[in-house]
Amino acid sequence: MDKKKFYITTPIYYVNDVPHIGHAYTTIAADILARYSRLKGMDVFFLTGTDEHGQKVEKAAKDKGLTPKEHADIMVENFSTLWKKLNISNDAFIRTTDPDHIITVKGLMQILWESGEIEKRQYAGWYCTPDERFWTEKDVVEGNCPDCGRPVEQIQEENYFFLMSKYQERLIKYIEEKPSYILPETRRNEVIGFLKNNTLGDLCISRPKSRLAWGIPLPFDENFVTYVWFDALVNYFSATKYLASGKVDWWPADHHLIGKDILTTHAVYWSTMLMALKFPLPKNIFAHGWWMVDGKKMSKSVGNVVDPNEMIGKYGVDAFRYFLFREVPFGLDGNFSEDALISRINTDLANDLGNLLSRFSTMAEKYFNGAIEKDSDISEDFVKACINANLDAHDSQAWSQLHFNHILDSIWGIIRAANNHIAQTEPWKLAKNDMEQLKRVMFNLWNALRLTAISLYPFMPETAEKIWQQLGLRSLTDEAGDRNISTWEWKPGYEIKISKGEQLFPRIEAKKENRTEKESKQMITEDNLISIEDFAKVQLKIGKVLQTERVPKSNKLIKLQVDTGEIRQVVAGIGQVYAPEDLTGKSIVVVTNLKPAKLMGVESQGMLLAATDSDGVLSILIPEKNVKEGAKIK
Ligand code: ME8
Numbered sequence: 001m002d003k004k005k006f007y008i009t010t011p012i013y014y015v016n017d018v019p020h021i022g023h024a025y026t027t028i029a030a031d032i033l034a035r036y037s038r039l040k041g042m043d044v045f046f047l048t049g050t051d052e053h054g055q056k057v058e059k060a061a062k063d064k065g066l067t068p069k070e071h072a073d074i075m076v077e078n079f080s081t082l083w084k085k086l087n088i089s090n091d092a093f094i095r096t097t098d099p100d101h102i103i104t105v106k107g108l109m110q111i112l113w114e115s116g117e118i119e120k121r122q123y124a125g126w127y128c129t130p131d132e133r134f135w136t137e138k139d140v141v142e143g144n145c146p147d148c149g150r151p152v153e154q155i156q157e158e159n160y161f162f163l164m165s166k167y168q169e170r171l172i173k174y175i176e177e178k179p180s181y182i183l184p185e186t187r188r189n190e191v192i193g194f195l196k197n198n199t200l201g202d203l204c205i206s207r208p209k210s211r212l213a214w215g216i217p218l219p220f221d222e223n224f225v226t227y228v229w230f231d232a233l234v235n236y237f238s239a240t241k242y243l244a245s246g247k248v249d250w251w252p253a254d255h256h257l258i259g260k261d262i263l264t265t266h267a268v269y270w271s272t273m274l275m276a277l278k279f280p281l282p283k284n285i286f287a288h289g290w291w292m293v294d295g296k297k298m299s300k301s302v303g304n305v306v307d308p309n310e311m312i313g314k315y316g317v318d319a320f321r322y323f324l325f326r327e328v329p330f331g332l333d334g335n336f337s338e339d340a341l342i343s344r345i346n347t348d349l350a351n352d353l354g355n356l357l358s359r360f361s362t363m364a365e366k367y368f369n370g371a372i373e374k375d376s377d378i379s380e381d382f383v384k385a386c387i388n389a390n391l392d393a394h395d396s397q398a399w400s401q402l403h404f405n406h407i408l409d410s411i412w413g414i415i416r417a418a419n420n421h422i423a424q425t426e427p428w429k430l431a432k433n434d435m436e437q438l439k440r441v442m443f444n445l446w447n448a449l450r451l452t453a454i455s456l457y458p459f460m461p462e463t464a465e466k467i468w469q470q471l472g473l474r475s476l477t478d479e480a481g482d483r484n485i486s487t488w489e490w491k492p493g494y495e496i497k498i499s500k501g502e503q504l505f506p507r508i509e510a511k512k513e514n515r516t517e518k519e520s521k522q523m524i525t526e527d528n529l530i531s532i533e534d535f536a537k538v539q540l541k542i543g544k545v546l547q548t549e550r551v552p553k554s555n556k557l558i559k560l561q562v563d564t565g566e567i568r569q570v571v572a573g574i575g576q577v578y579a580p581e582d583l584t585g586k587s588i589v590v591v592t593n594l595k596p597a598k599l600m601g602v603e604s605q606g607m608l609l610a611a612t613d614s615d616g617v618l619s620i621l622i623p624e625k626n627v628k629e630g631a632k633i634k
Contacts, residue, residue, distance in 0.1 A: 002634055003041065003043040004041075004042045005042065005043045005045070005248055005250065006033075006034070006037040006042045006043065006044045006046075006254050007044075007045045007046075007047070007240070007250045007251070007252070007254050008033050008034055008037075008043070008044070008046050008047070008253065008255050009030065009046075009047045009048070009100060009236050009252045009253050009255070009256050009257065009508070010026045010027050010047070010048040010051050010092060010255055010257055011026060011028075011051075011237050011257075011258050011259070011260075011612060012048070012049040012051040012232055012547070013049075013050055013051060013079060013264060014050070014054075014056055015051070015052050015057055015060075015071065015072045015075035015076055016050050016057050016059070016060035016075075016081075016248065017060070017075075018075070018078045018307075018310065018557070018567075018568070018605075019078055019082050019624045020291070020298060020307060020308065020516050021291050021298075021303050021336060022259060022291050022298070022562055023079070023082075023307040023308075024082065024086060024308040024320075024324075024573075024580045025288070025291060026128055026257050026258065026288065026325055027048055027086070027090075027327070028086060028088070028321050028324060029257050029288065029330065029402070029404070030046060030048065030088075030090075030255075030257050031087070031089055031090070031361075032325065032404065032458040032459055033047070033255065033257075033399075033402070033457075034046035034089055034090075034091075035089060035457060035458040035461060036377075036399065036458040038089075038477070039454070039477070039480060039481070039485065039523075040481075040485070041456060043590075044091065044214065045091050045092070045244050045245075045248070045250050046091045046092075047088060047089045047090065047091065047092050047093075047094060047235075047236070047238070047239050047243070048079075048083065048088070048090045048093060048094075049092075049093050049094030049095055049096075049235060049239070050072070050074040050075075050076050050079055050093075050094075050095050050096070051096055051098055051228070051232045051235075052069075052076075052095055052096045052097045052231075053068075053097070053216065053225075053226075053228050053231050054132055054213055054214065054215060054228030055129060055130075055132050055212055055213065055214075055228070056130070056228075056535075057071065057072065058212065058213070058214040058616070061214075063601075063602065063603065064559070064569060064603075065549060065552070065559070068214045069406060071099060071109075072095070073447055074546070074547075074561055074567050075567065077526070077563075077566075077567050078566045078567055080093060080307060080308060081565070082566070085308075085312055086308065086312065086317055086318065086320075086321070086337030086347055087248060087308065087317055087321075087462065088429070089093075089236070089461075090276075091243075091244070092239055092243035092389035092437045093243075093246060094235050094238070094239045094243060095230060096216075096231055096235060099501075099519060100238065100241070100242035100245070100547050101234070101235060101238045101239075101242075102216050103180045103240035104234060104237065104241060104242075105226060105230070105231050105234045105238065106146045106217075106218075106219040106221075106264050108215065108219070108234060109218060109219050109226065109230075110220065110278060110358050110402060112162065112273075112599075113219070113220050113469065113604045115151070115276075116163075116248070117162060117163055117201060117276040118160050118161065118162055118163070118205065119160070119161050119163060119202075120158060120159070120160050120161075120221075121158070121159065121161050122154040122156075122157075122158055123155075123156070123157060123158065123159050123161075123204065124131070124150040124154070124155070125142050125154075125155060126139070126153070126154060126155075127152060127154075127155040128145035128147065128150060129150075129152055129153070130145075130148060130149065130150055131145055131147055131148050131150075131518060132227075132228055132229075133145075133147070134155075134204055139213045140152055140216075140564075143613060144453055145382055147536055150193045150431060155210055157585070158208070158250045159204045159205075159206045159207070159208070159224070160204070160206040160218065160221070160224060161201050161202040161203060161204055161205065162202060162203045162205045162272075162273065162276070162364050163199060163200050164201070164203040164268070164269070165199070165200045165201055166200050166386075167200075167271075167272040167276065168195060168200040169273050170275060171195060171200075171268065171271055171272060172192065172195045172196060174271070174275075174281070175188065175191060175192055175195075175267075176192065180283070180284055180400070180401075181281070181283075181285065182263075182267055182285050182286075182287070183284060183285070183286045183287075183331070183339065183401060184201050184286070184287075184331035184401075185308065186397075187260065187263055187287045187331075188333075190263070191263065191264075191268070192596045194268075194288045195268070196262070198621070199227055200268070200608065202297040202626055203227075203230075203269060204225065205226065205227045205229060205274075206218055206221075206224040206225065207224065207225050207226075207227060207265045208224055208532075209222075209224060210223075210259050211224055211227055211294075211522060212225060212263075213225065213226060215227075215231065217229050224624065228459075229265050229269060230269075230273070233265065233266070233269060233270045233273065234273075235255055235268075235281070236251075236256065236282070240421045250279065251279065251528055252279070252281060252282045252283060253282040253283065254282070254283050254284065255282070255283070255286055256282050256283045256284070256285045256286070256428060257286050257288065258268075258285065258286070258287050258288070258506065259287065259288055259289075260287045260288065260289060260290060260369070261290070262287075263285070263287040266285050266287075267285055267287075269403045272362070274567060276416070283377060284404055286330075286331075287331075288312055288330050288331055289331055289332045289333040289334060290333045290334075291306070291324075291333075291334055291335075291336050292333060292334070292335055292336070293306060293335065293336050293337070294335065294337075295335060297326050297441045298594055299314065305458070306336055306344040307593075308320065309408075309565060309566055310539070310593070311338075311341070313346060313632070314338075314414075315341060315342075315508070315520075316505075317462060318340070318343070318459075318461075318462050318463045319344070319345050319349060319505065321459060321460055322344065322348070322349065322408070322459055322460055323340070323341045323344050323345075323461060325404040325405060325408060326344060326348065326404075326405055326408045326409075327340060327344065327405075328405070329403070329404075329406075330402050330403070330404045330405065330406050331402070342508050344506055345507060345508055346507050347505070348412065349505035350503075350504075350505040350506065350507045350508075351507075352412065352415050352416065353463075353505070353632075354504040354505040354506075355506060356415055356418050356419055356422075356445075356449065356599050357420070357467055357470060357504060358500070358503060358504075359422060359503070360418075360422075360442075360445050360446070360449060360498075360504055360548060361470055361499070361500035362500060363427055363428075363496055363513070364415055364442060364446075364498035364500075365441065365498060365499075365500055366431075367427070367435075367438060368439070368442065370498040370499060371498075372471070372472070372495060372496045372498060372605055373439055373443065373489045373494070374443060374489070375436075375439050375440045375443045376440065376443050376444055376447070376488070376489055377440060377444075377490065378488060379397040382417055382418075382420075382421040382448075383444055383447075383488065384443060385413070385414075386413075386417050386418070386444075386447070386448045386451065387486075388408050388412045388413075389411070389414045389417060390410075390414055390451045390455065390486055391408075391486060392410035392413065393407050393410035393411045393413075393414070393455040394407075394455070394486055395407075395410075398410075404459075405454075406545060408459065410455075411452060411456055413450055414448050414452050414455070415448075415452055416585035417448065417540065418445055418448040418449065418452075418530070421444070421445065421448075422445070425437075425441050427441055427442070428585070439527065446471060446496070447489075447490075447496075449467060449471055449490055450468075450471055450473070450490075451486075451488075452467065453468045453471065453476060454476065454480045454485055454486075455467075457476055457477075457480070458568070464476055465503055466501060466502075466504060468502045468506070469499075469501065470498065470499060470500065471496070471498065471499050472495075472499065473492060473496070474492070474494075474495045474497035474510050477561045479492065494575070523588055528568075537593075538591060539591065539592045539593035539630055539632075540565070540589055540590070540591055540592070540609070541564045541565065541589075541590055541594075541628050541629075541631065541633060542562045542563040542587055542588070542589065542590075542623060542628070542629055542630065542631040542633065543562035543563060543568075543570075543587070543588050543589070543590040543606075543629055543630075544562065544563045544585070544586075544588075544629040545560050545561075545585060545586050545587075545588060546560075546561045546562065546567070546584070546586055547560070547561040548561075548580035548581065548583045548585065550561050550575055550580055551571060551578050551599070551600050551602050551619075553600070554575065554600050555575055555576060556573045556575045556576055557571055557572070557573055557575055557599055557600060557602070558571070558572055558574055558575045558578065558580050558583065559571050560601055560608070562588070562590055562608075562628045563630070564590050564606070564630055565629060566629025566630075568590075568592070568606055569603060569604065569605050570590060570604055570605065570607065570608055571599045571600075571602050571603075571604035572604075572607070572610070573599075574608075574610060574618065574620065576584040577618045578620070581622055583620075586620070586622060587611070587622060587626075587627065588608050588620055588621065588622060589608065589609040589620075589621045589623070589633060590606045590607065590608050590609070591606055591607045591608075591609070592606050594606055594607055608620060608621075609621045
């Protein structure tokens with residue numbers, strides 16, 4: 001029998017900026033679903049990628065003095081490197097500059113053109129350049145974009161329009177008839193409300209080349225390029241044609257995971273495009289909520305953007321992955337704080353899970369020399385509680401509705417039951433007078449931990465493997481298939497030998513109370529010393545210089561593209577001493593957590609360290625040995 005297929009996507013992210021926790025969030029969510037589906041024995045195609053055309057990317061490249069493709073080639077690395085660090089198990093990575101994607105976009109455009117779904121019209125409207133969107137007179141708020149608040153400009157030009165308006169009624173009917181097409185329900189209601197209370201216009205799907213050159217040319221008119229959203233949305237389909245295994249027809253997707261910011265483009269533009277193409281619609285579009293910091297939107301100018309690389313470096317991949325999905329129900333907005341993350345690590349991960357495993361393995365080694373024998377009584381309350389919690393963790397409704405925090409809570413149901421069981425049975429007492437009962441307790445605890453590891457795997461793959469190994473089992477993914485996800489009495493066909501390993505999650509000391517800025521300054525002036533905490537605030541890393549060039553009209557400034565584990569642009573005032581070409585390939589020291597600043601209009605995302613002596617000799621700092629880029633300086 002053919003395996004059941006499961007196709008999941010993330011948005012393709014703009015390469016105009018580096019990834020932050022929001023991008024990580026959607027991608028980890030997709031990874032959780034992909035891993036779970038593989039565990040259940042399905043054939044999975046998990047797609048992510050980057051959106052590389054359009055005005056935003058063109059502008060970001062121009063600011064850096066690069067061509068859009070050069071810029072995209074550098075920036076795409078930030079995403080692929082981060083996905084590796086986060087253990088993202090994507091099967092494919094699409095870039096909209098891939099030649100095969102471009103061919104598909106042109107092909108679909110041509111079909112729509114020939115079938116009369118596209119029309120050329122004279123158009124006058126208000127245009128928001130940063131958002132690349134036209135607005136009508138009534139949308140505009142005091143001359144500003146209703147979405148981003150920036151000024152709009154009046155534009156009059158000829159353009160091509162996709163006749164989206166004629167699909168309005170059909171789309172309403174479709175969404176009403178398919179309750180799980182758009183989730184969560186609040187978002188579904190929003191879309192229905194919008195469609196019922198507004199007249200859907202036609203969608204401008206071209207940009208004149210004279211205004212925007214960086215896009216896919218229309219196949220039927222070379223003077224225009226394709227609107228970036230039309231190009232981007234097609235990725236979900238085009239990838240199935242050239243990035244997936246040839247035997248399976250992957251379209252339609254099971255889930256498009258997106259943030260709530262891009263719901264309209266998916267629920268309305270993409271759905272109607274597919275209707276016009278006579279293609280099936282995806283089975284589900286899930287729009288999750290927004291991560292904020294102190295109740296505010298993350299933004300570079302406010303300086304509150306959370307860098308996932310930093311969080312992984314400080315707390316580990318799995319703690320970060322766990323926190324994002326345990327703390328806030330998937331679908332709602334959440335507030336990110338390191339204190340909340342530390343608290344989850346100390347309570348859920350160190351106290352509940354880590355302690356359970358270490359107590360179990362210590363006892364197994366102490367009382368049975370690591371050997372666990374099969375001996376269970378499935379009528380015991382403890383076993384029943386574990387079986388029920390495990391069933392909840394694999395509840396198909398919870399998984400299809402993406403109730404990740406409920407699922408995690410159910411897994412913690414097993415962990416809590418196991419900890420209670422230890423407290424109630426007091427194995428250290430049984431060791432003195434009832435070894436038979438102790439054997440049973442240990443086997444049951446082993447089973448509870450085994451099911452915990454399987455259930456946790458999609459969320460925390462490294463931790464699950466570590467638990468599995470300490471439990472004396474072989475490869476989790478090989479052995480855990482659908483059959484063993486919920487079987488209590490399962491036992492492998494080889495001898496189990498427990499081997500106590502490292503603590504999964506050492507506790508993190510609570511942060512010392514934050515000194516106010518004024519107090520810190522006072523300290524420095526009073527005795528000219530800073531505390532180790534103050535020094536620890538400065539993040540220093542080794543960076544490898546990839547590309548260099550002078551900042552135009554400056555004899556002092558050099559612009560460097562530096563790999564510090566992620567690619568960043570650094571502008572340094574060393575141009576009177578160093579020629580740009582002298583720096584390429586060198587390892588340097590970079591301050592990586594400085595707020596970005598503009599020097600002569602060019603953005604610098606960090607600072608390189610250099611020393612100047614009293615004679616005015618300037619030297620950049622270079623490590624004495626070969627150390628990898630991204631190495632931390634402590
Ligand atoms: O919109 N909280 O790309 P993008 C949660 N290229 N998720 C967030 C977030 C936050 N604060 N910020 C971003 C684009 N995201 C288009 C998509 S798809 C055909 C084209 C996540 O780089 C969330 O998934 O602006 C959001 O929808 C996406 O990043 C936007 O990424």
